[in-house]
Amino acid sequence: MLLWRRNLKINHFSYSKGLSFPLLYLIIGFLVVLVLPLLIIYHVDQVNSSITTDFVAPELQHSKESVLLLHTFSGESVIYSPGVADLADLSDRALCSTTIQPDYSYLSRIKVSYSCSVGDVIGFELYSYLKMKMPGFSKESEFINQLILTSDYSNNPSISAETNSHIRLNQFATSREHPNSALLPAKGVNISPAFLPSVSPSLWNGEEALKNQTRRNIRFDESHHQTRWTAGSDGSFQLTMNYELATMSVQREASTWSSIKYRFIQYMAFFTVFAFVFDKLNDFLFQCGVFASFSKLEKINQFKKD
Structure with a gap:
């Protein structure tokens, strides 16, 4: 068989x-x-x-802690800070007013306008301390100040400028051996107090403020901005800032x-x-x-x- x-x-x-x-x-x-x-x-x-990725929508609040530097065609610079009126000498101060227009229907967008009695403006530097709140980045009811620097220049003297600034969360690892230093939840120096002009008016300067912000591994930064200038000269200048945070992807430590x-x-x-x-x-x-x-x-x- x-x-x-x-x-x-x-x-x-x-x-x-x-x-x-x-x-x-x-x-x-x-x-x-x-x-x-x-x-x-x-x-x-x-x-x-091992990490997990989430999509979250951060909340944004404006703070009076901001410093505006205006550069004129003649080469002079003036400074304005709504939170600290005497941040600079009297001869270097700009006479300005601030208007805030929060959009309560969209918690990640805010509009701030500066109206100044300064003419022939060709450039600006704006150090804004915006309050951020996001799950995993801060406590449930806690807003953390983040420094957002926006600067731009024009070829001609202008009477106004409007800037759209987009902000995002950046997560930087200190080294290849310590990748978890860039993961949420934020802690330590990442949520330490900001270098506010109202806290140290005699010590505050733009360079030290940026150092304090960039020493954080997890922070909000401006991703890009676009400015529209209106040329002219009538002894005044208006700067309008439109800040926006879109829903963003964040990385957390896995459970x-x-x-x-x-x-x-x-x-x-x-x-x-x-x-x-x-x-x-x-x-x-x-x-x-x-x-x-x-x-x-x-x-x-x-x-x-x-």
Whole structure:
């Protein structure tokens, strides 16, 4: 009688006795298949820690803590700060007024206007301290001051300028070895008090203010801005700032359970690949006669004869 079987798996094994080379090869192979995926995911985790990505909408509030520098065609500069009237000497101060128009239907947009009795303006530098609140960045009811610097210049003296400023959250890792320093929740220096002009009017300057802001790994910065100038000269200047924060993508540290699932999925992916390669390598070595062996079917036939 002729028996025919489909998908018959022939398992090879060595008949060498004792601690032979085939046995060492088998032990080393299993160690590679089991341990190497662990080493790989450990290295990957050091480079790119397990993180989760969320989309959140930050809230924005205006603060009186702002400093406006206006540069004139004659080369002079004047300063205005609504929160600290005597921030500069009397001869360097600008006579201005501030108007805030929050859009309560859209919590991530605000409009601020500065009307100044200054003529022939060709440029401005505006250091605005905006209050930000976002889940994971600050506490539920806490707004944190963030310095937003906007500056622009015109070729001709102007009577007004309107700027659209877009702001986003930036997350910077201190180094490759410390990627978690750029992940939410923000803590430590990332939520420390801002270098406000009202706190240190005699020490405040633009350079120190920027240093205080940029030392934070997690912070809000201006991504880009666009200014429309109106040329002219009538002894006055009006600057209108439109600040906007869009819904943004943020990165957080994964929870313990999420981290376990993340690493398990990574491990199984590498384990499956290595196990498949090792299995095919075994078949190839036995078929090439590298190891002296006989198949499982041959052993069964030999047992029946005996």
